[in-house]
Amino acid sequence: MLTVTAPAPLAAPKPGAARASVPLDVQRDVEQFLYRQADLLDGKAWQDYIDCFAPDGVYWMPAHPHQTSGDGVPSIFFEDRNLMTIRMKRMLHPRAWSQKTQWGTSHVVGNVAIESHDPKSGAVVCRSRFHMLDFRRDQSRHFAGSYVHRLAKTGDGYRIALQRVDMVNGEGMYEYVLQAWV
Amino acid sequence: MARYGINELRGMVEPDRVHRATYGDPEIFELEMERIFNRVWTYVGHESQVKKPGDYWTVTIGRQPMIMIRGEDGKVHVLFNCCPHRGNLLIGDRSGNVEKSIVCSYHAWQFNYDGSPKAIPLAKGYEGTKLDPSGRACAVRRAPRQDSYRGFVFASLADSGPSLLDWLGASRVAFDQMCDRAPDGEVEVVPTCFRVLQRSNWKFFLENQLDVAHAVVTHESTGRAAMDVEEQVKAKSGSAPFDYHFLSGFTMPLGAWDKMTTVNYPHGHSVLEGYMSLRPKDPISLEYEAVMKAKYGEARTNEILDKNIHHVICWPGLSIQPPLQQLRAIRPLAHDQTLTELWHFRLKGAPEPIYRRALGYFNLVNSPSTMVNADDLWNFRKQHEGLRSEGSEWVSLHRYLGQDDEAGGVVRTRIGTSEAPLRNYFKAWAEYMTAGN
Numbered sequence: 323m324l325t326v327t328a329p330a331p332l333a334a335p336k337p338g339a340a341r342a343s344v345p346l347d348v349q350r351d352v353e354q355f356l357y358r359q360a361d362l363l364d365g366k367a368w369q370d371y372i373d374c375f376a377p378d379g380v381y382w383m384p385a386h387p388h389q390t391s392g393d394g395v396p397s398i399f400f401e402d403r404n405l406m407t408i409r410m411k412r413m414l415h416p417r418a419w420s421q422k423t424q425w426g427t428s429h430v431v432g433n434v435a436i437e438s439h440d441p442k443s444g445a446v447v448c449r450s451r452f453h454m455l456d457f458r459r460d461q462s463r464h465f466a467g468s469y470v471h472r473l474a475k476t477g478d479g480y481r482i483a484l485q486r487v488d489m490v491n492g493e494g495m496y497e498y499v500l501q502a503w504v
Numbered sequence: 505m506a507r508y509g510i511n512e513l514r515g516m517v518e519p520d521r522v523h524r525a526t527y528g529d530p531e532i533f534e535l536e537m538e539r540i541f542n543r544v545w546t547y548v549g550h551e552s553q554v555k556k557p558g559d560y561w562t563v564t565i566g567r568q569p570m571i572m573i574r575g576e577d578g579k580v581h582v583l584f585n586c587c588p589h590r591g592n593l594l595i596g597d598r599s600g601n602v603e604k605s606i607v608c609s610y611h612a613w614q615f616n617y618d619g620s621p622k623a624i625p626l627a628k629g630y631e632g633t634k635l636d637p638s639g640r641a642c643a644v645r646r647a648p649r650q651d652s653y654r655g656f657v658f659a660s661l662a663d664s665g666p667s668l669l670d671w672l673g674a675s676r677v678a679f680d681q682m683c684d685r686a687p688d689g690e691v692e693v694v695p696t697c698f699r700v701l702q703r704s705n706w707k708f709f710l711e712n713q714l715d716v717a718h719a720v721v722t723h724e725s726t727g728r729a730a731m732d733v734e735e736q737v738k739a740k741s742g743s744a745p746f747d748y749h750f751l752s753g754f755t756m757p758l759g760a761w762d763k764m765t766t767v768n769y770p771h772g773h774s775v776l777e778g779y780m781s782l783r784p785k786d787p788i789s790l791e792y793e794a795v796m797k798a799k800y801g802e803a804r805t806n807e808i809l810d811k812n813i814h815h816v817i818c819w820p821g822l823s824i825q826p827p828l829q830q831l832r833a834i835r836p837l838a839h840d841q842t843l844t845e846l847w848h849f850r851l852k853g854a855p856e857p858i859y860r861r862a863l864g865y866f867n868l869v870n871s872p873s874t875m876v877n878a879d880d881l882w883n884f885r886k887q888h889e890g891l892r893s894e895g896s897e898w899v900s901l902h903r904y905l906g907q908d909d910e911a912g913g914v915v916r917t918r919i920g921t922s923e924a925p926l927r928n929y930f931k932a933w934a935e936y937m938t939a940g941n
Binding site: 405411423 | 694696698699700703722724725728729730748751843860863864866867868871872875878879881882883
């Protein structure tokens with residue numbers, strides 16, 4: 323019955339929270355993973371973007387910063403890979419009318435901080451900041467905020483168990499809506 | 505304003521078509537504010553938005569910034585958000601609690617939660633002037649009329665006119681259905697309001713809600729994509745989440761939409777019957793039915809749950825989907841700018857999974873990541889821009905005209921894709937716009 327099986331709770335990042343001391347290559351690998359994910363988004367490589375997520379991974383944009391889980395509360399996005407696939411197929415459909423107009427985004431990801439690192443499993447919780455410009459038919463919109471990624475390490479690099487996205491202007495009035503992930 | 509006298513306005517709405525200027529002319533919008541939105545009952549909010557004394561939400565009625573606030577006396581008050589001193593907005597935030605009193609940030613005039621004056625600094629300065637610090641001129645103005653129905657608060661800027669109950673008429677079924685479906689007979693708001701601004705006239709939004717013929721065209725991409733994934737998931741694990749149907753339902757062929765009915769009442773109110781009956785026989789629904797039967801008895805429960813009302817329009821500002829506990833309030837800001845406020849509710853006393861169903865719809869269809877409204881909003885904008893063109897002077901409302909059943913001022917369609925609701929809105933529009941003051 324439930325659309326999305328909620329992962330364990332994950333709060334918004336606390337200001338100035340302690341950072342894990344990690345080997346430089348872990349820091350670099352995590353950063354490169356985040357940059358690649360943003361690049362896939364801007365390049366509209368939707369399937370590759372979805373493949374950044376673990377089989378039970380979830381993309382979550384809370385409706386309010388105080389939320390710690392998308393379970394049973396309103397969210398802006400709360401999607402597992404199945405729902406993400408619906409979104410992808412819908413964007414690629416030849417008669418997705420609103421998606422036919424010229425549009426694009428540019429993400430910049432920075433301030434990458436690793437909050438925890440399990441040297442045994444390689445699992446990481448990291449946070450970062452993003453700025454995103456969205457252009458759609460002569461109009462630009464600017465969204466910004468923070469990401470928290472809960473990453474699992476696989477033989478094939480990192481996979482997202484849960485990505486939390488808090489937009490600083492997420493509770494504001496939306497002129498038009500969001501169609502791709504942020 | 506002189507361009508539109510009564511005769512010009514009357515000439516803009518014919519039984520089967522309307523003039524494009526009804527949407528695109530800023531002068532018409534000004535007249536709509538004055539003659540429609542200043543007269544009708546406007547939805548302010550739900551009582552459960554303001555639980556404790558001093559809790560408030562701000563809202564716009566017509567052109568007026570207003571406050572809904574819970575008083576010390578437990579009553580909900582609807583006030584103009586305007587300091588009687590120098591006209592400042594008294595409350596600048598969207599919601600919160602005023603704590604102790606409403607205080608103006610400019611000169612600290614203070615008011616009780618019901619708007620009556622509490623303290624005015626430098627009172628001596630008013631001695632010998634015409635201002636009476638304890639008089640009405642120093643109180644926050646109240647909405648001329650205020651009433652509520654089953655917890656839903658409305659206000660009207662007009663001193664007189666039909667009562668809320670008379671004005672709602674048969675559209676009351678929206679609130680009755682929502683509340684009756686709750687075992688405790690009432691609903692509670694979920695305090696997350698998504699707000700979406702559309703660059704188009706407010707009327708497009710309302711027209712679209714009961715225009716069932718658009719669904720399969722506009723939402724084909726989302727319906728198809730959801731159907732594909734639904735089938736894949738079913739093949740793999742035997743069943744798919746119930747919520748997918750909120751999207752895959754749009755693959756229904758046009759002929760199926762014809763089997764629905766719209767019922768069109770005075771004042772522009774209209775009801776869509778017969779779509780998405782929510783009385784499935786899964787264990788969750790059966791558990792809920794058992795709770796309902798324990799409260800209401802078998803016969804009354806069946807009466808409530810068999811009523812297949814999908815969508816109610818309380819014209820001109822409200823769109824309600826009672827079986828999914830969704831409510832959208834429409835706030836026109838300018839002729840080409842409309843704000844929609846999207847809410848959903850919990851049925852008090854119902855098992856949690858019943859709420860989850862409403863939440864699924866809210867997240868998938870009404871959140872800012874909606875894969876459904878995205879294409880509607882796109883249409884509204886294109887419609888608004890398209891009607892700037894002189895390529896088409898009139899907007900057609902012809903479909904199945906003359907094939908609806910009419911009795912006692914109520915028009916019931918025989919064919920779901922009849923444009924009867926649109927004709928009904930414009931009938932009300934013309935009545936308000938051409939009525940004397």
